[in-house]
Amino acid sequence: MSSTYRNMEAPTEPYQWQEKYISAGASRRKWAIWGSVIGLIALIAIGVGVGVAVSHKHGGTASNRSSSGSNSNNNSVVPQTNPNDPSTFVKDSRLKQSFYGMAYTPSGSQLPNCNNSLSDVIEDIQLISQLTTRIRLYGADCNQSAVVLEAIKQTKVNLSVFLGNYPIPTDNGVAYKRQRDLIVDAINTYGTDHIAGITVGNEWMLNYLNANGATDPNGPVGNQGAQLLIANIQDTISTLNSMNLPKHIPVGTADAGAYFNTQVLQAVEYGMSNVHPWFANVSIDQAAGWTNEFFQQQNAQPAAALSNHPTMYIAETGWPTESSDAGNANNGPSTASIGNLQTFLDTFVCQANQNGTGYFYFEFFDEVWKDQQFGGVEGWWGLFTSNKTLKGITIPTCS
Numbered sequence: 001m002s003s004t005y006r007n008m009e010a011p012t013e014p015y016q017w018q019e020k021y022i023s024a025g026a027s028r029r030k031w032a033i034w035g036s037v038i039g040l041i042a043l044i045a046i047g048v049g050v051g052v053a054v055s056h057k058h059g060g061t062a063s064n065r066s067s068s069g070s071n072s073n074n075n076s077v078v079p080q081t082n083p084n085d086p087s088t089f090v091k092d093s094r095l096k097q098s099f100y101g102m103a104y105t106p107s108g109s110q111l112p113n114c115n116n117s118l119s120d121v122i123e124d125i126q127l128i129s130q131l132t133t134r135i136r137l138y139g140a141d142c143n144q145s146a147v148v149l150e151a152i153k154q155t156k157v158n159l160s161v162f163l164g165n166y167p168i169p170t171d172n173g174v175a176y177k178r179q180r181d182l183i184v185d186a187i188n189t190y191g192t193d194h195i196a197g198i199t200v201g202n203e204w205m206l207n208y209l210n211a212n213g214a215t216d217p218n219g220p221v222g223n224q225g226a227q228l229l230i231a232n233i234q235d236t237i238s239t240l241n242s243m244n245l246p247k248h249i250p251v252g253t254a255d256a257g258a259y260f261n262t263q264v265l266q267a268v269e270y271g272m273s274n275v276h277p278w279f280a281n282v283s284i285d286q287a288a289g290w291t292n293e294f295f296q297q298q299n300a301q302p303a304a305a306l307s308n309h310p311t312m313y314i315a316e317t318g319w320p321t322e323s324s325d326a327g328n329a330n331n332g333p334s335t336a337s338i339g340n341l342q343t344f345l346d347t348f349v350c351q352a353n354q355n356g357t358g359y360f361y362f363e364f365f366d367e368v369w370k371d372q373q374f375g376g377v378e379g380w381w382g383l384f385t386s387n388k389t390l391k392g393i394t395i396p397t398c399s
């Protein structure tokens with residue numbers, strides 16, 4: 001479950017876009033997704049030991065190629081001048097280090113399969129490091145923190161990582177502790193040099209509210225869920241403190257844009273917010289501006305008003321290039337297409353850099369398992385296809 005179910009329905013503040021946002025269609029979609037997610041969580045909770053394969057549906061080409069042992073020759077995605085030294089990869093002139101950050105989940109990082117591979121991740125890191133100097137992970141299962149840090153070590157790239165811990169509200173802290181311990185191991189092995197933060201929670205508040213039939217992140221139910229998450233956040237902070245690390249590692253949380261709880265924000269050093277014009281039915285020509293406005297009004301300004309001034313980032317924003325079914329290929333006024341992805345890149349990336357907005361572009365490559373699990377546009381947000389072919393886009397060059 002390292003995926004993300006961005007959702008900004010039922011925002012708490014009356015902004016203009018909200019009018020068109022609350023609609024039967026959006027709600028149907030929301031509940032369709034949440035039905036699956038809750039089902040998935042339930043399956044994970046009860047199914048880990050019985051081999052219920054809820055998330056191993058990584059399709060064909062990427063894993064096929066990666067399992068054949070990449071980097072040993074120039075038939076692989078990323079050529080190396082020395083096949084035994086991943087730091088000698090040959091740069092791709094189409095890639096520019098224009099993105100503030102990139103959202104990334106290594107393929108094969110979901111329980112119960114856990115079959116990510118270091119050679120596959122090395123290749124990802126070789127490509128991603130040509131696009132940005134920062135990545136964020138969503139969870140720590142399947143040893144992904146260590147695998148990513150090992151890949152950074154071997155490629156010698158300038159990449160810092162916001163590690164992730166993706167706890168589940170209903171499992172008595174099992175997922176939280178499991179991932180905390182994996183993160184501690186990874187820090188002990190790789191040190192802190194490439195770690196930019198630890199994000200505890202991915203759409204925890206959204207999950208909790210949906211599971212309990214509530215919508216207001218700052219209402220009584222929201223505050224109840226917040227206390228559970230805050231306990232995990234505080235545990236991570238005290239765990240880090242007890243390690244006497246050479247460098248301070250900030251602890252934050254990530255949630256859907258309209259679902260931040262104030263008490264949670266008061267307990268973290270940073271918040272990461274999913275802001276998706278696509279799911280808000282915003283047309284492509286307004287998408288970048290809308291994203292900026294939403295983030296400033298709903299996230300950056302409220303956070304700045306708190307006494308601890310948590311740093312706010314956009315955790316995810318992007319645009320899908322296709323849908324697995326015709327019904328989802330259009331979202332209100334917009335279309336999933338490579339042309340529209342290009343427009344979003346051209347209107348958002350350099351402008352956000354200039355604004356000083358920290359964002360994690362969603363996402364590096366298409367995720368086959370999401371397509372198989374959820375259909376629609378869910379698996380089609382990558383700059384690269386799942387087999388790591390750059391889509392027909394031009395990466396913007398920012399001055």
Ligand SMILES: *[C@@H]1O[C@H](CO)[C@@H](O)[C@H](O)[C@H]1NC(C)=O
Nearest residue numbers: 059060061062063064065068
């Ligand atoms: C997987 O690899 C095998 C052997 O390298 C190749 O014959 C086959 O076409 C590949 N399958 C896919 C789906 O790429």
Ligand SMILES: *[C@@H]1O[C@H](CO)[C@@H](O)[C@H](O)[C@H]1NC(C)=O
Nearest residue numbers: 056058063067107108115116
């Ligand atoms: C992980 O396992 C699945 C299911 O067995 C397989 O299809 C996929 O190729 C594997 N992925 C990787 C990265 O090895």
Ligand SMILES: *[C@@H]1O[C@H](CO)[C@@H](O)[C@H](O)[C@H]1NC(C)=O
Nearest residue numbers: 072073074079080081083090
């Ligand atoms: C791979 O390609 C690079 C640059 O194109 C070249 O310098 C290198 O020798 C090649 N490596 C192998 C193993 O063929």
Ligand SMILES: *[C@@H]1O[C@H](CO)[C@@H](O)[C@H](O)[C@H]1NC(C)=O
Nearest residue numbers: 100132133134157158159160
């Ligand atoms: C590495 O990236 C950071 C930004 O994340 C930048 O400040 C720094 O100058 C870069 N270091 C090198 C050696 O390029």
Ligand SMILES: *[C@@H]1O[C@H](CO)[C@@H](O)[C@H](O)[C@H]1NC(C)=O
Nearest residue numbers: 118142143146147148150151
């Ligand atoms: C975790 O990944 C690192 C780096 O690939 C590896 O050295 C270590 O053995 C892995 N640990 C487990 C339990 O798989």
Ligand SMILES: *[C@@H]1O[C@H](CO)[C@@H](O)[C@H](O)[C@H]1NC(C)=O
Nearest residue numbers: 288289292347348351352355
């Ligand atoms: C900030 O960036 C967005 C694109 O993300 C752009 O639409 C907006 O005009 C910019 N705002 C300012 C004040 O520069």
Ligand SMILES: *[C@@H]1O[C@H](CO)[C@@H](O)[C@H](O)[C@H]1NC(C)=O
Nearest residue numbers: 020023025026281330331332
């Ligand atoms: C938003 O897009 C969805 C999916 O196409 C559609 O069902 C819904 O009616 C749209 N809502 C509005 C208000 O346009």
Ligand SMILES: *[C@@H]1O[C@H](CO)[C@@H](O)[C@H](O)[C@H]1NC(C)=O
Nearest residue numbers: 061062065385386387388389
């Ligand atoms: C990778 O995927 C693209 C688009 O899905 C496809 O056109 C291409 O043939 C694939 N490449 C390989 C090597 O499988």
